[in-house]
Amino acid sequence: MSVIRYAGWLLLCAGLGCEAADLPSDDAVRRILSESPAAQTSAGLIAAGQAQRRKLELGAYEWNLNLEAQHRRTRPSEFDAGGNTKDWAVGAERAWRLPGKAALDSELGESAASQATFSAEQSRREAARALLADWFEWLRSDARWRQTCDERDLLRREAEIVRRRKQLGDAARLDVVQIEAALAQSQSRATALDAERAAAAGQLRELYPGLLVPERPELGAPVVLEGAQEVWVEALLGNEPALNIARLEAQRGRLQTRRSELERQGDPTIGLRYASEQDGGDKLLGVFVKIPLGRAARQADADLSAAEAGMAQARAIQLERQLRAQATAAWRRTQSAFGNWQYSREAAAKMEETAAMQARAYELGEAELATLLNARRLAHAALLDARLSQLDALESRYRLMLDSGKLWRFGTE
Numbered sequence: 001m002s003v004i005r006y007a008g009w010l011l012l013c014a015g016l017g018c019e020a021a022d023l024p025s026d027d028a029v030r031r032i033l034s035e036s037p038a039a040q041t042s043a044g045l046i047a048a049g050q051a052q053r054r055k056l057e058l059g060a061y062e063w064n065l066n067l068e069a070q071h072r073r074t075r076p077s078e079f080d081a082g083g084n085t086k087d088w089a090v091g092a093e094r095a096w097r098l099p100g101k102a103a104l105d106s107e108l109g110e111s112a113a114s115q116a117t118f119s120a121e122q123s124r125r126e127a128a129r130a131l132l133a134d135w136f137e138w139l140r141s142d143a144r145w146r147q148t149c150d151e152r153d154l155l156r157r158e159a160e161i162v163r164r165r166k167q168l169g170d171a172a173r174l175d176v177v178q179i180e181a182a183l184a185q186s187q188s189r190a191t192a193l194d195a196e197r198a199a200a201a202g203q204l205r206e207l208y209p210g211l212l213v214p215e216r217p218e219l220g221a222p223v224v225l226e227g228a229q230e231v232w233v234e235a236l237l238g239n240e241p242a243l244n245i246a247r248l249e250a251q252r253g254r255l256q257t258r259r260s261e262l263e264r265q266g267d268p269t270i271g272l273r274y275a276s277e278q279d280g281g282d283k284l285l286g287v288f289v290k291i292p293l294g295r296a297a298r299q300a301d302a303d304l305s306a307a308e309a310g311m312a313q314a315r316a317i318q319l320e321r322q323l324r325a326q327a328t329a330a331w332r333r334t335q336s337a338f339g340n341w342q343y344s345r346e347a348a349a350k351m352e353e354t355a356a357m358q359a360r361a362y363e364l365g366e367a368e369l370a371t372l373l374n375a376r377r378l379a380h381a382a383l384l385d386a387r388l389s390q391l392d393a394l395e396s397r398y399r400l401m402l403d404s405g406k407l408w409r410f411g412t413e
Contacts, residue, residue, distance in 0.1 A: 022139070022219045022394060024211060029131065029408045032208045038127035042120035049116020053109030059097060061267075066091040072277070085279045093271025093290075101267075104259045108252060115248040122241035128408050129399070131208060136395040138200040139217060143387040145193040151380045152186040158359070158376075159183050162369065175369045182373050222341050222393035225334050225400070232404065236327035239405035243323055246316040253309030260302035266292030327403075334400050337393040344382070344389040351375075351382035 024032075033039060068089040097105075159179045165171035201213045225232075237243060269290035276283060358375040361367035401407035 022217060023398065023407075024131075024135065026408055028211065029128070032211055033124065033127050033131070033408075035209070036127055038123045042123045045116045045120040045123065049113040049119075052112040052116070056105045056109035056112065057102075059102075059105055061095050061097060063092055063094045066093065066271075066273070068275070085277070085281075087275070087277040089273060089275035089284075091271055091273035093269050093288075095267045095269045097267055098262065098265060101259065101262050104255060104262065108255050108259065111248055111252045111255060115245055115252070118241045118244045118248065122245065125241055125403075128402060132395070132398060132402060134200075134204055134207060136391055138197070138204050138213070139219070139391055140388060141193065141197040141200040142217060143391060144384065145190065145197045147380065147384045147387055148186060148190045148193050150383075151376070152183065152190050154376070155179065155183040155186050158372075161363075170365075171369075178369055178373060182376075219390060220394065222338050222390060222397065224338055225331070225397060229328065229331050232331045232400065233324060233327045235404040235406075236330070236400070237320070237323055239403065240323055243316075243320055246312075246319045250309070250313040250316040253305070253312040257302070257305045257309045260298075260305040264295055264298045264302055266294075266298065330396075330400055330403070334393075334396040337389070337396040341386070341389040341393040344386040348379070348382040348386040351379040355379040 066089075068087075068091075070087045072085045072087050074083055074085070159176075162171050162175050162179045166173065166176050204211055204213055271288050271290075273286050273288060274284065275286075355372070355375040355378070358367055358372045362369060362372045398407055
C-alpha cells in the first residue's frame with residue numbers, strides 16, 4: 001500500500017470513529033457481546049490454544065519408572081546345589097528430543113496459540129455480524145409498519161373528506177365504499193406489520209439481553225463511501241479472521257513438514273537400571289540407551305505432512321481469492337446501495353407530488369377517486385422502497401465498517 005493510500009486510510013478511519021445514532025452504542029454492544037455465548041466460546045478457544053502450546057513445548061518426554069520382581073529356580077548340577085532365589089530390579093528411563101525438534105515444537109505451539117486467538121476473533125466477529133443483521137431486520141419491520149401507518153392515517157383523512165362530500169351530495173356511494181375498502185386494507189396491513197415489528201423487537205431482546213430497543217428509531221442519512229476500492233479491499237482482507245486462520249494453517253503445515261523430517265530419526269531413550277539377583281548375592285547397576293532403527297513409517301509420516309502442507313497452502317490461496325472477490329463485491333454493493341437510495345428517494349418525492357396533484361384534482365372534480373387511490377398506492381410503494389433503500393445503504397456501509405475493523409472495536413481484538 002502506498003504512503004498516500006495509507007494516509008488516506010488513516011484519515012478515513014478517523015472519520016469513522018464516531019458512534020452512529022442509528023446503531024446501538026459501542027458500550028452497549030461491547031457489554032452485550034461480552035456476556036454472550038460467543039464470548040465464552042472465544043475464551044475457551046484461547047485457553048485451548050494456550051494449552052496446546054504448552055503441550056507442544058513440553059512434549060511427551062516424561063520419566064518412566066520400571067519395577068521388576070521374579071522368582072528364579074536353579075536346577076542342581078555338579079557345580080551348583082540349585083534352589084530358589086528371589087530377584088528384583090528397578091529402573092528409570094526417558095526419551096530425549098534431538099537438537100532442533102524443541103525449537104520447532106515451540107514454533108508449532110505459538111502457531112496453535114495464534115490460530116486460537118484468530119478463531120476467538122472470528123467467533124466475536126460472527127456474533128457482531130449477527131447482531132447487526134438482527135438490528136436492521138428490526139429496523140426494516142419498523143419502517144414497513146410506520147410507512148403503512150402513514151398511509152392509513154392519510155386514508156383516514158381522505159375518507160372523512162369523501163364522507164362529507166357524500167353528505168353534501170358531491171360524491172357517489174361508490175366513492176365511500178372504495179375509500180373505506182382501501183382504509184380497511186391499510187389498517188389490516190398495519191396490524192399485521194405491527195405484530196411483525198413486535199416479534200422482531202422481542203427477538204432482539206431475547207437474543208441480546210439488555211439491548212435497548214428504541215420506540216422510535218432515528219435513522220441517519222446514508223453518506224457516500226470514501227476511500228479507493230483497493231484500500232477498502234485490503235482493509236477487509238487484513239481484518240478477516242478466516243483468512244488469517246487459513247494462512248496460519250498453511251504456516252503450521254510447513255512447520256509440521258520440517259518437524260516430520262527431523263522425526264525420521266527417532267529420539268533416543270536413556271535409562272538407568274539397578275538389579276538384585278541371587279537373593280542379594282549379585283548387585284547390578286547399568287545404563288542403557290534405546291535407539292529406534294525403523295525409518296519407513298517415519299518417512300511416510302513426513303511425506304504425509306508435506307502433502308497436507310501443500311493442500312493447506314492451496315486452500316489459503318483459494319480462500320484469499322474468494323475473500324478478495326467478496327470484498328470487492330461488498331464495496332460495489334455499498335456504492336450501489338447509496339446510489340439506489342438516492343434514486344428511490346427522488347422517485348418517492350415525484351410519486352408523492354403526483355398523488356398530491358391527483359388529490360387536488362379529485363377535490364376539484366377533475367379526477368376519479370379510483371385514480372387518486374391508485375396514485376396513493378404508488379406513492380406508498382415508492383416511499384416504502386425509499387425507506388428500505390435507506391436501510392440497505394446504511395446496513396451495507398456499517399457491515400463494511402464492521403468487517404474492516406472500524407465498527408464496534410473491542411479491546412481483545
